[in-house]
Amino acid sequence: TYYVDMYYDKDADFTLPTAMKTSCSAKVMTPKPNEKMLSYAQSLDKADAPPEDMELGNYFAQKVTLQCQ
Numbered sequence: 001t002y003y004v005d006m007y008y009d010k011d012a013d014f015t016l017p018t019a020m021k022t023s024c025s026a027k028v029m030t031p032k033p034n035e036k037m038l039s040y041a042q043s044l045d046k047a048d049a050p051p052e053d054m055e056l057g058n059y060f061a062q063k064v065t066l067q068c069q
Contacts (some may be wrong), residue, residue, distance in 0.1 A: 007062060012025035014064055033059045 008014050012027040033041075037059050040050075050056040 016066075020068070024066055026067075027065045029063045029065065031061065031063075033060060 007027050008030075014026055014028050016024055016026055041056060041060070044050065
């Protein structure tokens, strides 16, 4: 899994294309990592890497859920 560094300040900052707006809705979910996870991530330098099964980016990445009918 790869995570892209981008961020929506407000849910309204993410918009659907006009053609999708009538049949789909979107919800932006922003994670709230705990202090322990924040400290761990901040302790890593560019040469460090967390274990693959940890999926560190999952603790910080926003997710957009699309629901279409």
